[in-house]
Amino acid sequence: MSFNKSNHKHCSCRHLLSAVSFAPVTSTFTNAISKSFVLDSIKKSLLSIALSSVLMCIALSACSSEGKPLKIKSGVDDPVSIEVKGVKSEEVEQNINAYLATLPTISKSRARLYSREITDKITTAMHSFGYYHPTVTLDFPKKERLFDRSLKANVDLGKPLFIRNCQIEVIGEGAYYSSFAKIIDESGLKSYTLLRHGNYEKLKEDLKSRALEIGFFDAKIISSRILVYKEQNVADIQLVFDTGKRYQFATVIADAKTKELMQPSLSLQNFVEGEYFSSKKLSDYTSALSQTNFYKSVDVRPLVEEKKDGKIPVSVALERQSKNLFRVGLGYSTDESVRGILAWDKPLINSKGHSFSSYFRVSSIKQDAQAIYKIPHKNPNLDYFYIKLAQTHTDFNDTLSDLSHASFHYVANMTGVWRRDYYLALEYEDFIQGLEKDKALNLTPGVIFSRRTTTGGLDPKTGYSISFDNRFGTQAVTDANFFRSELVIKGVFSPTERTRVLYKLMQGGIFGSDANKVPPSMRFFVGGEQTLRGFGYKTQSSRRLGYLTGSRYLTAGTLEYMFPVGIENSRGAVFLDSAICTNSYSKDKSVLYGPGIGFRYMSKYGTFKVDLAYGIDNKNDNRQFKLHLSFGPEF
Structure with missing residues (x-):
C-alpha cells in the first residue's frame, strides 16, 4: 500500500480512496486491518478539519479590532449616485431616497444589473403616498465618460389612488367621546381624498395613545384593512377601534415614608378614588410636587398591571429634599462688575410645609442680604404667606x-x-x-x-x-x-x-x-x-x-x-x-x-x-x- 505524505495536507479524502483502492481484500484479517485503517483515516480527517476551523477563527479574531467584527470592504471603485427626477413633493422624494439607501453600493460597470431592484424600491416607496401606477425610467451613466457616475431615475407619478369608501368606527364606552372623533377628523382620511398609508398608520397610533391617556387600557383594533383596486384606481378603508371600558382611579399606594412626606402637599392631589383616569392629571400632580422643592425625587405612575374591576391604582414614591441646601456663585456683568452670592435654604422644615430661604450677595456697588420664611x-x-426681611x-x-x-x-x-x-x-x-x-x-x-x-x-x-x-x-x-x-x-x-x-x-x-x-x-x-x-x-x-x-x-x-x-x-x-x-x-x-x-x-x-x-x-x-x-x- 502506497501512502503519499505530501498529499495528506491537501485532501485526506484522497488518502481514504487510495487506501480502499489498493488494499487487497483476501482474508478476514486483512479485511479487519482495512476497516481499522479506514476508521483511523476518518478520525484524522475530522481532526484536521476541526483544527483548521479553530485556526481560521483565531486568525479572524486576530484581524478584528478590539473585539469588533471584521469589516470587509465592498471593493467598489466607481460607485454611482442615484438622482431622482420628476418628483415635486419633497416628502415623497425623501421617502424614495430612504428606500434607495437600503441598496448596496452599485458600481458604474454593473449598474444595469440593478435596474429591477432600483425600480422596485422607487415603486414601493411611492405606494405609501397612494401612487400605484408610477413609471420609472433609468438613465445610466455613459461608459465613455470617466467621471460620469450619476444614475438618473426619471419618475412619472401617474394617477394617485383615491379613497372610495372610508369606514372608521369607534365602539365601546368611548364611542361618543369627542376626542376620538377629533383625531379621526384631523387624520385627513375620508372618501374622495388621496390615499396616504402614513396617515392611516398614524391614525391607529393616535387612537391607541389617546385611549391610554384617558384610561381605556383595554382598547384594541378589531379590524384594520386597506383594499386597493389598482385597475379602478381606488381603495377602500375599514377600521374598527374598540375602546373597551374606561378605568377609574383607585387608591394611592405609597409606603410609610412617602405617606409621611405627602402630608405638607396633600392639597396638591388633583384626583380622587372613583374619578375617571387621566394621564394629564398625573402629569400635573407630578409637576406640582416637584415645584414645591420639598422633594429630591418624585415618582408618580399608574400600576397598569394591577388594574381590576374597572379601577387602576396609582403609585407615589417621594424622596425628601436635603434638610439644608447651600449654594455659592460667582459672576460678572458690566452693570455690577464682579459679584458673588452665598445662599442657604431649608426646603422643608416641618410637616406643615414651612420653608426658609436666604442669600447674601456682594458686588462693588451693592451688598444685600435677604431672608424669607414661607407658610403654605x-x-x-x-396660595401661601411669606415674611421677608432684607438689608441693602x-x-x-x-x-x-x-x-x-x-x-x-x-x-x-x-x-x-x-x-x-x-x-x-x-x-x-x-x-x-x-x-x-x-x-x-x-x-x-x-x-x-x-x-x-x-x-x-x-x-x-x-x-x-x-x-x-x-x-x-x-x-x-x-x-x-x-x-x-x-x-x-x-x-x-x-x-x-x-x-x-x-x-x-x-x-x-x-x-x-x-x-x-x-x-x-x-x-x-x-x-x-x-x-x-x-x-x-x-x-x-x-x-x-x-x-x-x-x-x-x-x-x-x-x-x-x-x-x-x-x-x-x-x-x-x-x-x-x-x-x-x-x-x-x-x-x-x-x-x-x-x-x-x-x-x-x-x-x-x-x-x-x-x-x-x-x-x-x-x-x-x-x-x-x-x-x-x-x-x-x-x-
Whole structure:
C-alpha cells in the first residue's frame, strides 16, 4: 500500500480512496486491518478539519479590532449616485431616497444589473403616498465618460389612488367621546381624498395613545384593512377601534415614608378614588410636587398591571429634599462688575410645609442680604404667606443708601391666571442722593399682579411676562403721601424657526403731593443691560446741579431681532433701546437712544450675551460706545 505524505495536507479524502483502492481484500484479517485503517483515516480527517476551523477563527479574531467584527470592504471603485427626477413633493422624494439607501453600493460597470431592484424600491416607496401606477425610467451613466457616475431615475407619478369608501368606527364606552372623533377628523382620511398609508398608520397610533391617556387600557383594533383596486384606481378603508371600558382611579399606594412626606402637599392631589383616569392629571400632580422643592425625587405612575374591576391604582414614591441646601456663585456683568452670592435654604422644615430661604450677595456697588420664611395656606405653590426681611447697602454714582426692609405677603394664584402678591412693607432708608441727605420711614401696603407664559426651556420660541407693582403711602403712617406704580412687559416670538424677536416695555410713575420726597430706592433711574444699553448702569435720570436725583417718571422700550450666524447654538442680534426718565414729560421731552449689535450663545445653563451699543443723548450732546456683558435668560 502506497501512502503519499505530501498529499495528506491537501485532501485526506484522497488518502481514504487510495487506501480502499489498493488494499487487497483476501482474508478476514486483512479485511479487519482495512476497516481499522479506514476508521483511523476518518478520525484524522475530522481532526484536521476541526483544527483548521479553530485556526481560521483565531486568525479572524486576530484581524478584528478590539473585539469588533471584521469589516470587509465592498471593493467598489466607481460607485454611482442615484438622482431622482420628476418628483415635486419633497416628502415623497425623501421617502424614495430612504428606500434607495437600503441598496448596496452599485458600481458604474454593473449598474444595469440593478435596474429591477432600483425600480422596485422607487415603486414601493411611492405606494405609501397612494401612487400605484408610477413609471420609472433609468438613465445610466455613459461608459465613455470617466467621471460620469450619476444614475438618473426619471419618475412619472401617474394617477394617485383615491379613497372610495372610508369606514372608521369607534365602539365601546368611548364611542361618543369627542376626542376620538377629533383625531379621526384631523387624520385627513375620508372618501374622495388621496390615499396616504402614513396617515392611516398614524391614525391607529393616535387612537391607541389617546385611549391610554384617558384610561381605556383595554382598547384594541378589531379590524384594520386597506383594499386597493389598482385597475379602478381606488381603495377602500375599514377600521374598527374598540375602546373597551374606561378605568377609574383607585387608591394611592405609597409606603410609610412617602405617606409621611405627602402630608405638607396633600392639597396638591388633583384626583380622587372613583374619578375617571387621566394621564394629564398625573402629569400635573407630578409637576406640582416637584415645584414645591420639598422633594429630591418624585415618582408618580399608574400600576397598569394591577388594574381590576374597572379601577387602576396609582403609585407615589417621594424622596425628601436635603434638610439644608447651600449654594455659592460667582459672576460678572458690566452693570455690577464682579459679584458673588452665598445662599442657604431649608426646603422643608416641618410637616406643615414651612420653608426658609436666604442669600447674601456682594458686588462693588451693592451688598444685600435677604431672608424669607414661607407658610403654605391652601396650596404650597399657589396660595401661601411669606415674611421677608432684607438689608441693602448701595454706593455708586451719586447714591449712598442703607435700606432696611420688613414685609408680610399673601400670594394668591389659585385661578392659575394672575399671580397676586398682596403685601404690607415697612422700610427705613438712610440716604444721600446727590446734594440731598435725608432719612425716610414708610409703611406701605401694595399689590403686585404678575403672569408669565412661555413654550419653556432656556431658548423659548414664544412667551411673555407681565409685572404690575402698585404701592402707596399716607402721612398718617409714613413720611409722605404718594402712589407709586410700575409696569414691566417682556416677550419673545419667532418669525421663523431660527430667528427671535424680543421686546420690552417699562412704564413707571410716582404721584401725589409728596412724590418728590420718596427715598432713592423708589425713584426711577435708567441705563445698563436691562433697560438702556449704551449707557452705564442707572446713570441716567433727572439732575440737580449736575448730580443725579432720580426721576418721578420712566418710559423705556426695547426691540431686538436675533438671527443665526452659522455657529452652533449662537445668534447675532441687532437692537434699539430707548427711554425717557424725567420729572415732567411736558418740560423734558428728550429721548435717550441705545442702538447696537450683539452676540448670543445659548448654553444649557443660560444665555451668554455680548452687546455693543451706541448711547445717544441729544439733550447733552453726549454720544458714546458701551460694551455690555451678561448671563441669564432672555426674558
